[in-house]
Amino acid sequence: MRTPFLIVANTLATLPVAMRPLLLVLLGHDRTDSFAVAGAGAAAASVCLAVSAPFFGRLLSSNGHRAILSATGVPFVVVQVGLAFVTHPVGFVVGCALLGLCTPPTMSSGRSMIARLVPPERLTRAYSLNAIAQEFLYLGGPLWVTGLVALADAPAAVLATCAVGALGLLGAVAAVPSGLAPERPDGAKGGSAIAAAPIRTILGVHSLYLTSLGAMWVLVPAFANELGEPGRAGVLVTVWSLGSLIGGAVLAARGRRVPLRTAYVGLLATLAVTSVPLATIGSLGWFAVVVLGFGLPLAPFLATTDELVATAAPPGTAGEAYGWLMTAGQTGSAVGSAVAGAVADRGAVGAPFLVVSVALVAALVLALVRRRTLRIPVGSTPT
Template identity: 30%
Template sequence: MATGGGGYADILRAPYAARLLMGTLVGRLPHATGPVALVLFTRAEGGSYSLAGGLAAVYGIATAIGQPLLGRAVDLHGQLRVQLPAAVLSGLGMAMLAAVGIGSLPLAYAAVALAGLFTPPLEGGLRALWPSVLGREDRVHRAYAVDAVAQEIMFTVGPLLITLFVSLWSAGAALLVINVIGVFGALTVVLSKPSRAWRSAPRDAHWLGALRSPGLLALLGSFFFIGLALGSITVAGVAYADDHGRESVYGLLLAALSFGALVGGGVYGARQWSGAPERRLRVLVALLALGYLPLALTPGVAAMTALSALSGVFLAPSIACAFIVVDRHAPSGTVTEAFSWLVTTFGVGAAAGTAVAGPAVELGSTSWSFAVAGAGGIAALAVLMATQRVLAVPGRSQGVAGSVPGAPARSAENDRNGAAEPGFSSGPEA
């Protein structure tokens, strides 16, 4: 069993690993801050909350559509040819919004749609690179945990960063700066040697692409409901803060949830796990669902903060384990697209959660809106339980998770060009 600190340091010392991780996080800042940035910009321009919500919804829908399409393009044409142009076009969309404002609503909506549609699939691209950058199976699995934890940090720090930029300059300037930073992050990734050398494995022509894998569909169905649970918590948290008369309570609850995820992800990634990841994922999602259920009790602030932290403990481990399952079930030549579908499904589920939790508060109470999160967790587990047989048969016989411990990580993606080597290779996941 590897220790957390040494194991994580070992990953970050690998050639290109730290650059790829940090570049991806920086490149995804526009996506992490998009909804908040749109609300702040719209309000600064004198627009209503309804308009802000409409722009944010269009951005979310466009991103959900664009991710798997761009992911498939990456698998077909490589990372450099897709990721960088996408990042530039997405940034130009937000720049256009900053320039035209909300005076012309068709132009504003078109700008936001452009920004969302061309959000680069950096997240899926990074996970496609990990096996050949890190080599061994255990290092790849630990990198997935680092990846999941880093997401929690990004989605916590990102909104704070955009708020800081607004206070320093203006909402329009903040929109421009955060997207320039995002392009710089994408550039850092795609100009690296592993990214430039990356080529996808041969793929069978099929219009469904990654979605022709029954196991991947089962996983996506489960993570739609996990996304729903998280989306409902964001709305329920606002309602809880209103009930207690302090806006700061909302930030406290989300910070506690993120802290729990950081702790859980850190502990999970610090050791090697035996057995099939599909079976382990069922256990993790069951524990995640159990963590969501007590939130409906809505006790006092101190107890609610503790429950929020508890509800986050198994989030990052569940996501990290899901990454392994995606790699095992993605058809050959579709790895980036498969990871991008996970991003899309999770995002659509979160949007559905916010849509359901709002009426739950108005028709019932804050407890009802938190109950939506519990129901989402149970539904996610039910999907995994109902599809055990489908998930028991990996779509690829030599996925990262199925490689020999201690040997270089291999997958159907790597098999075309030979075993991956630490650092970089000319293989597809390098």
């Protein structure tokens, strides 16, 4: 039961991080009456998280999960609580930056811990369940935040989300086996996760993959708005997430039937192919059908990525590898959002979704060109 508990605890602990962009925009506008300040704060938090994630991920392996989660968790909670009461624009942005810097590496810890707790033959199902939990988080998280804002206000939403995250973090710390010894990176191979060619390939692909998702989060609302139905954007996002949940559930139930590298490239190709029809649809009904299909490979691809990282990372560097994965994702998502926003302002229906397809095709090309680096020796064990 330790692994399911770990997944649930880490999912709850991730709530303040997953909902951070929405929370900080709402809080920043509430406290400073400026969306510019709110956006700057959200950006500062994202940049600082991208910087700190690999560092804390590396410390997980060398200093132990309990020590690092506890050491980062306390200032993280303190800064969140304090930020809810900051009204000065500069103070708000600085507080957001501190929030990003001291974010506990819960995602890196959870994903690397799964690899140490679960036998290799059960890793696919374990990472599938983790991906499903993440989908529920992104599906229910916005409803949680907006509901709290409607019932109370933005500071209350931040404090309540902080409380849930703190409880999840306590659970994540408790889920770490007491006898689990810290791992030391292999100094002979440079001591860093990015010294491994497979990890560098995965990071490049993941950045482009998140570029496509960052674009989707902008383009779906823009699409609904262009059709005169801005209120339907949430429905379309829900349908998209539902497709991902279905895909993740199928993978968890059936398991992986092909080699890991083949599954990784195959799912990436499926994402690229199923993204193309998004640019050809001009009605909400048909778009819902197409975006459901596009969602089906999402959770399976995320689960396969996590499993591939666990297997490919040099000994003692899995935590750092997942930290770099977050950095790549934050960077890619920011690029995708910015590009999609510029394209969406042109007012076309459907065509802007080509940004999504271009990013996924680029990711697929990179994976194919560097496919040999993804060949994991038979008998390799997750680290």
